Amino acid sequence: MNQKWPTGSRNQEDLKNLAGNPDLISGIYNYCDRWCQRCPFTSRCMVFAMEEQQFDNPTAHDLNSEAFWQTISDSLQATLEMLQEMAEEQGIDLDLLDVEADMEEQRRLEEETRNHACARAAEAYAETVDAWFDSVKDLFVEKEDELNLRVRVNILGDDPHEEAASIEDAVEVIRWYQHQIHVKLFRALHGALEERPAILEDFPKDSDGSAKVALSAMDCSIAAWGELYRHFPMAEDDILDILVHLDRLRRATEQEFPDARAFVRPGFDEVEL
Numbered sequence: 001m002n003q004k005w006p007t008g009s010r011n012q013e014d015l016k017n018l019a020g021n022p023d024l025i026s027g028i029y030n031y032c033d034r035w036c037q038r039c040p041f042t043s044r045c046m047v048f049a050m051e052e053q054q055f056d057n058p059t060a061h062d063l064n065s066e067a068f069w070q071t072i073s074d075s076l077q078a079t080l081e082m083l084q085e086m087a088e089e090q091g092i093d094l095d096l097l098d099v100e101a102d103m104e105e106q107r108r109l110e111e112e113t114r115n116h117a118c119a120r121a122a123e124a125y126a127e128t129v130d131a132w133f134d135s136v137k138d139l140f141v142e143k144e145d146e147l148n149l150r151v152r153v154n155i156l157g158d159d160p161h162e163e164a165a166s167i168e169d170a171v172e173v174i175r176w177y178q179h180q181i182h183v184k185l186f187r188a189l190h191g192a193l194e195e196r197p198a199i200l201e202d203f204p205k206d207s208d209g210s211a212k213v214a215l216s217a218m219d220c221s222i223a224a225w226g227e228l229y230r231h232f233p234m235a236e237d238d239i240l241d242i243l244v245h246l247d248r249l250r251r252a253t254e255q256e257f258p259d260a261r262a263f264v265r266p267g268f269d270e271v272e273l
């Protein structure tokens with residue numbers, strides 16, 4: 001598996017200092033869902049550490065501040081230096097440029113990826129989620145009223161707070177992964193097309209790692225829809241349709257990437273919490 005470096009650091013020295021920290025798990029950020037708030041590995045992730053560093057300096061996020069543009073400039077410089085080093089290590093000549101051929105090939109790969117049945121199904125899913133939430137605004141208001149009433153009535157054994165938390169969590173999960181499923185699948189499919197002639201058998205494939213992240217996002221989303229199904233029986237037909245669509249996508253992805261589930265993500269699949 002190739003090491004991919006996160007971008008966004010102030011300079012290459014920062015990157016190297018962080019990379020030398022033995023507590024960090026190398027490359028863990030390459031196959032995560034970027035939900036840092038819920039991640040058990042924040043203390044072992046270089047991306048999280050770098051973002052913390054930047055948030056320590058509020059002016060680094062103000063477009064009008066010199067610090068913001070200095071951060072961009074430093075990040076660009078550090079990334080270019082890193083790219084140069086990696087290219088040299090791998091024998092890639094960055095001066096060798098065939099723009100037209102490269103762009104044409106990229107266009108072809110993107111077109112092929114976009115038209116893949118899994119990519120189209122994932123995109124359709126993301127749109128369906130928006131449409132569903134738009135169509136059930138009243139249902140959520142009714143549910144809120146119902147839960148508030150149950151809090152006031154306070155029936156022994158009834159726990160409206162637990163139900164509210166469960167709904168809130170399910171919605172957060174669905175919204176978090178709604179577009180990520182498509183993004184990760186697109187990356188997996190696109191990567192698989194590029195890897196085809198180049199990757200050795202038995203070598204972990206980046207495309208499998210991305211597909212695993214997409215599959216994990218689908219698993220979490222399916223579970224979350226199951227929760228909503230439980231709490232909104234009046235919407236069960238629509239939710240069932242969405243669940244069927246997502247489950248078919250999950251199965252199709254497993255067929256397309258039969259080794260994805262076995263891909264070992266740094267940290268997540270190898271460290272006992």
Ligand code: SF4
Pocket residue numbers: 028029032033034035036037039040041042045046047048
């Ligand atoms: S590994 Fe965890 S902390 Fe690091 S970027 Fe991913 S979600 Fe955030």
